[in-house]
Amino acid sequence: MIRIGTSGWRYPEWRDGFYREIPQRRWLSHLAAHVTTIEINGSFYRLQPPANYRKWAAETPPGFTFAVKGPKLITHVKRLRDIADPLKTFLGSLALGPKQGPIIWQLPPTLRFEPAVLKDFLSTLPPGRHALEPRHESFRADAYFDLLHTHNVAHVVSDAPTFPCIEAATADFAYIRLHGHDELYISSYDDEQLDEWAQKIRDWNRDTYVYFDNTMKGAAPYNAQGLARRLGVPLASHT
Template sequence: MIRIGTSGWRYPEWRDGFYRGVPQRRWLGHLAEHVDTVEINSSFYHPQPRTNYLKWVAETPPGTTFSVKGPKLVTHVKRLRDAEEPLRAFFDSLALGAKQGPVIWQLPPSLRFDRAALQDFLTLLPSGRHALEPRHESFRTDAYFDLLRAHNVAHVVSDAPTFPCIEAVTADFAYVRLHGHDELYISNYDDEQLDEWADKIRGWDRDTYVYFDNTMHGAAPYNALALAQRLGTPIRSHM
């Protein structure tokens, strides 16, 4: 099972391209008519009420999966420590039902690998699929990979020019975020780059979630469709 989509959907930059002629209230539904997974980013910045999650479920067709970004209160403010209460509040707010996919925990670039702190954090996570995106070179170590494998947590394979791309598969599923290879959040992925990512994903031979985060110039949805075509995953409708 390979799911390919975009990181977020509320981008004015897409208005004259992918969303041409589509009213803003229909943006999520329009995107979900073409890709089968979307990463929710707003949950990182502010707590989202259950009503928002229920609305997003209602706006998308059956078979849609949402990945959800964990709150920055946990990752950036508390830096994974003493996180019991914010974790409880976050998971209590989720109301995605059958459309719930992995939860992704994006770490700040200044956070170095600390085995004890990460071990404590991982033990707090409820059952379900979780993925961790570190942005510091110190995570390129077997101690980190072994810890994730022990908890069946996926290391996020990220492609970006400003933080390390650490390629490791540590769970029974894989998670990829493509932020733009040359310019962060901007660069379009060309045919050769998409071919390379398709080959890597085939080689992992497991459930995989892929999100294009090169959103600022509108490349993300088109790159998602192009990668899906290479991997033979269902495309809901053609552009």
């Protein structure tokens, strides 16, 4: 199972390109007709009411999947410590039903790998698919990979010019975020780069979620479709 999509969908920059002649109220359904998954980013910045998740689920086709970014209150403010209460509140807000995919936890670039802290955090997570995106070089460590493997949490393989790209498969699924190789959130991936990522995904040989986050100039949906074609996976969800 390989699902490929974009990180978010509310981008005015796409108005004259991918969303040309599409009213804003239909942006989500339009994108969901061309990819099989989308990463919800709004949950990172503030708690979303269950009604929002139900609305988004209703606007997407059967078989569609959302990944949900965990709140920055947990990752950036509390920095993975003493998070039982906000975690319970966040999990209680989710209302995607069968369209619920992985939860991604994006760490701040100043957060170093501390084995005890990470172990406690991973032990607190409920069952389900979780992925962790560290942005500090100290996470390039066997002890980190071992912790994720023990808890079946995927290390997020991130491609960006401003933080390390650490390639490791640590769970029964893989999670990739492509932020733009040369310019963060901007650069489009060329044919050679898409070929390389397609081969890496084949080599990992496991369920994989891929999100293009190079959104600022509108490359993300087109890159997502290009990678999907290379891997022979559907360009849209189906029952």
